[in-house]
Amino acid sequence: MTTAVSPLVLAGAGHAHLVAMRQWIDRGYRAPEGAVLISPTPQAWYSGMMPGLIAGRFSEQQCAIELAPLCRACGLELIIGEVAQLDAHGQILTLTGGRTLGYEYLSLNLGSVPPQPRNPDYSVVMVPAKPFAPFANQWQSWRKRSGAMELAVVGGGPAAFELTLALHKSLPHARLSLICDKTLLEGLAPEAARRARNLLVHHAIELRENTRIERASGGWLMSESHRVQKASALVIATGAGAHAWQANSGLDCDDFGFIRINANLQSISHDRVLASGDCAALPDTPHSGVYAVRQGAILAENITALLAGQPLRDYQPQRRALVLMATADGGALMSYGRWAASGRLLGLWKDRLDLGFMRRHRME
Ligand SMILES: Cc1cc2nc3c(=O)[nH]c(=O)nc-3n(C[C@H](O)[C@H](O)[C@H](O)COP(=O)(O)OP(=O)(O)OC[C@H]3O[C@@H](n4cnc5c(N)ncnc54)[C@H](O)[C@@H]3O)c2cc1C
Incomplete structure (x- = not known):
């Protein structure tokens, strides 16, 4: 069987590709005949609003962008599928199920998966915060449960903190705890971490810091050799881990399996x-949505320049980014450099930014 070769494959409908597609549409650019976007789902979920969805502040429809209209508007064919393997030397992608697709140019914007503790006896239900569709399904089934449950969230960054508050709000029958291997919100403004701890205390959510969960066994969460606590389920929001197949793709990757790129956003090896x-x-x-969004604007230009054989532009990362964490009550906690603040107005600002992103990238 011969493998079809596409002039341009966009793999993954992440933030950067959404921004790039929108820019092409604004400029009236159409991708070359045969160009495709590969996505496991017909919608792209917007992570910034997921905690708001769990907290009951947004509907699923508000948090997802339909990809078909976006693709149509910039001349891409939408393929529903998941990249399972990449042969960067042969320029061939293999999708789950075995379909292969060759490419002349490839743009990868596939996000990440949170690193997961081991679960050899499956005694704790482990639910990664990403991908969102299965996470949201699991959450829906927890909502329908009536009995008490012991639910832990592992991860100490903004996403873990936001999800913990949102789960607390939507699952009143769950006893919740948040477990971090360092201190909560490490790297953000110390005042933001202090306010976050106070909020957890206020909601009677147990916080365990400097505790690394290595595995689950017999219904217990285990740190090295000792038992930390019992849990029926564990939500995994441990930050960004690379898709396992990236390291075997032939692309130059760092020690963690992330694809090493230059300032033009090109693979340093291919x-x-x-x-x-x-x-x-x-x-x-x-690894954060804010940086992915900024890269999207450069990506839009660099893909078209690459196809036309023209010089590419450099992406310059901003020195610091604003972090706005939803607190599940319509408010938000802000960290910017050493500054922190919280309250209702910040929540309104966050909603405005998130809903604005959705409006801009929706075509229907
Ligand atoms: C609950 C939560 C809340 C967050 N809130 C924020 C926030 O407020 N601000 C912020 O800056 N960051 C936030 N983050 C982090 C943010 O989600 C990521 O940094 C950001 O999504 C990365 O964007 P991306 O463009 O790399 O890809 P993503 O937006 O993650 O998208 C990747 C896409 O690739 C697709 N994909 C994955 N695997 C494959 C495959 N094998 N083949 C084809 N397609 C594939 C996925 O379906 C997805 O559509 C949050 C994370 C979580 C978990």
């Missing part, structure tokens, strides 16, 4: 491959 957002590794560029 210049026909671009990578952006969480799946890529670039100095001074944290």
Whole structure:
């Protein structure tokens, strides 16, 4: 069987590709005949609003962008599928199920998966915060449960904190705890971490800091050799981990499996491959949606320049980013450099930014 070769494959409908597609549409640019976008789902979920969905502040429809209209408007064919393997030397992608697709140029914006503790006896239900569709399904089934449950969230960053508050609000029958391997919100303003701890105390949510969960066994969460606590389920919000297949793709990857790119967002080993957002590794560029969005604007230009044989532009990461964490009550906690603040007005500001992003990237 011969493998079809596409002039341009966009793999993953992450923040950066959404921004790039929108820019192409604004400029009236149409992708070359045969160009495709590969996505496991017909919608792209917007992570910034997921805690709001769990807290009951948004509907699923408000948090997802339909991809078909976006693709149609910029001349991409939408393929529903998941990349399972990449042969960067042969320029061939293999999707789950075995379908293969060759490419002339490839742009990867596949996000990440949170690193997960081991669960050899499956005694604790482990639910990664990403991908969102299965996470949201699991959450719906917890909502329908009537009996008490012991639910823990593992991870100490903004997403883990937001999800903990949101789960607390939507699952009143759950006893909740948040477990971090360092201190809560490490790296953000110390005052933001102090306010976050106070909020957890206020809601009677147990916080365990400097506790690394390595595995589950017999219904217990285990740190190295000792039992930390019992849990029926564990939500995993441990930050960005690379998709396992990236390290075997032939692309130059860092020690954690993230694709190493240059300032043009090109793979440092394969210049026909671009990578952006969480799946890529670039100095001074944290894995966060804010940075992925900024890369999207450069990506839009660099993909078209690459196809036309023109010079590419550099992406310059911003020195610091604003972090706005939803507190499940319509408010938000802000950290910017050493500054922190919280309250209702910040929640309104966060909603405005999030809903504005959704409006801009929706075509229906
Ligand atoms: C609950 C939560 C809340 C967050 N809130 C914020 C926030 O408020 N601000 C912020 O800056 N960051 C936030 N983050 C982090 C943020 O989600 C990521 O940093 C950001 O999504 C990365 O964007 P991306 O462009 O790399 O890809 P993503 O937006 O993660 O998208 C990746 C896409 O690739 C697709 N995909 C995955 N695997 C494959 C595959 N094998 N083949 C094809 N497609 C694939 C996925 O379906 C997805 O559509 C949050 C994270 C979580 C978990």
